[in-house]
Amino acid sequence: MNYLVIGAGNAGRPVARLLNNQNHKVIITDPKQLSDFKQDVQSILKQMEKEGVILDLGNDNPSIDGIDKVYKAPSLPDSAPIAKKVAEANLEVITNEDFSKMVNDLIPVDIIGITGTMGKTTTTFITTSIFKQAGYKVWSCSSLVNNLVSEAIIDGIVKGKAQNCDIAIFELPHGTIGLLNELDIKIGLLTNIAEDHLSEFGGSLEKYQQRKLILEKMSETFIANNSCRDIIAPVRGNALYYALDDDCDFIGTAGDEKLTLKYSKGEFTTPFHMVSYFFENSVGASSVALTYGVSPEDITDALSEFKGLPAHMEDVGEYNGRKVILDSAFLYDGMKITLEYFKDDNVVLFLDHFDTLSKRDKTEVGQLVGQYVDVIIASGFNEVNQTVEMDAAYEVLDAIENPSAIKVATRDITEAAALTFKYSKPGDIILHMGPLIAYDRITTVEKIMKGLEEGSKKYE
The missing domain is CATH 3.40.1190.10 (Mur-like, catalytic domain)
Known part of the structure; x- marks a missing residue:
């Protein structure tokens, strides 16, 4: 059976890969070039190509010649030219239920x-x-x-x-x-x-x-x-x-x-x-x-x-007399639980950009952390679109109502991690919170650890 998978995003890739594994001929098409995808997605697409999936990327007008069935990404509107072409050809469309x-x-x-x-x-x-x-x-x-x-x-x-x-x-x-x-x-x-x-x-x-x-x-x-x-x-x-x-x-x-x-x-x-x-x-x-x-x-x-799991209240060691804890809490209730646990400690907090695939209420974040912490360092780097959005960091910091709080905005999480040593002393807790570890754990932790190493040396 010859399949065309329209869209190389989060839905299309697993569909194409499994269909190929089940001995079908599979073409996956997307108007994006390979280089337009994030590095980890590029690696997945290249692996799929090695397994036999045909990549038709950077194509705004894919062919349906010889195609028996089609899978359309949920984000593809019916008004899209390729969607109209599939409908006019009366091709069978497999649904998420079928898959x-x-x-x-x-x-x-x-x-x-x-x-x-x-x-x-x-x-x-x-x-x-x-x-x-x-x-x-x-x-x-x-x-x-x-x-x-x-x-x-x-x-x-x-x-x-x-x-x-x-x-x-x-x-x-x-x-x-x-x-x-x-x-x-x-x-x-x-x-x-x-x-x-x-x-x-x-x-x-x-x-x-x-x-x-x-x-x-x-x-x-x-x-x-x-x-x-x-x-x-x-x-x-x-x-x-x-x-x-x-x-x-x-x-x-x-x-x-x-x-x-x-x-x-x-x-x-x-x-x-x-x-x-x-x-x-x-x-x-x-x-x-x-x-x-x-x-x-x-x-x-x-x-x-049980000893826990990575980046969930994880103690990653002591740096210059400061215990460093990485936590992936980013919703109000989860953050409050973590902050309550450390309420009797002197905490220096550094935060991710709080938007990933979803927009989040940064004002609520600022109002919450300001009740517990006197030093807050917020990153303005958006990992999803790889851009610096300092307004997101300032939105968190501006909502902090504690008049004695030290509030610092940085361009990325590495700089934020490094600066925690400037504003802390031995015996303090350095605490990370935010959604990026859940979104891209390996990359985010690498950036954080780099910042911790740099900061512990620069501000020792």
Whole structure:
């Protein structure tokens, strides 16, 4: 079968790669030249070409001669010339539902799916750790593997991981759920829903919620944070709920380096050496494991050994007597949890540009951090479009109401990290927060670490 995939963006690439893997002839076309894509996307497209996908890039008027079926990127308007050409030729168009069913048929094991606005990466990681401790051979896909999780899933299928595991545990961001909306999920988990990514949904929180709730429809068993009960209960009468200290199906209680879990079959306490939001995320992960049949003993063994994950309240070491913590919190509730944890410390805070694919309320960020921190350094570099947007940094800083706060705007995150040493002293905490680590962890952490090295030498 000859396929034309229109659009080499986040939806088109995984579709083209899987179709090619299933022995179809695939052309992927896009008006952008290869050099117009980000470096990591260029690498993926080059890999696809090596595997046999034909790249037709920089073409505003692709041919449909000899094409049997077409996949159109969701962003392609019906008014586009190529869309009109496909319609006039009456070519069969495969939908996200068609593609999702194809993916589902290629995964022969139970799937656990985890979504939410905050905590899904952490919860996926902890869930994976628990199942591995219980002896399962786990195929795990999350934004720690690839920021676009759908590409990580397709990569796993192409490389045979789906055939070489006992269970699949997937983080399912809203984009991945939109593409893979017909999976058979054994257990689905919703960590929370907050106002984010709304610019991708016409500003509608309801539309964003409905995208997240696709997971509920796909799930044989569905578990949600108790904070989402008002959203879930009207559509799912048999949902299960988890929380810290709330009366529900799975109740967690945080103690001094321990976590107690109470559920229908009893309760148990595990040593737990993490802090902050890891408690609630661990309750969510444990609720999945208990529901699936993992023993409390295996959960205890996993959680007692859990050491965290990259850039989530991660202690990256001591520099010139300052402890440096990298955190990827960027939404109000998550940032508040992190800031509350350090409220008794002297913190020097450096921040990313807060817009990625979504526009965010920088004024809200400034008002929040100003309540906790006296030194705030904000970067104006937008990683998505690779431009310096100092207005974004000033929007954060101008909203800080603390009259004694030191407020500094920088052109990039490397400079921001370096300057933390100028405004700190031994014994202080240097804290990073912002969305870029979640968006592009490897590049962002490299830039931060470079700044820390430079600053620790320059201002020692």
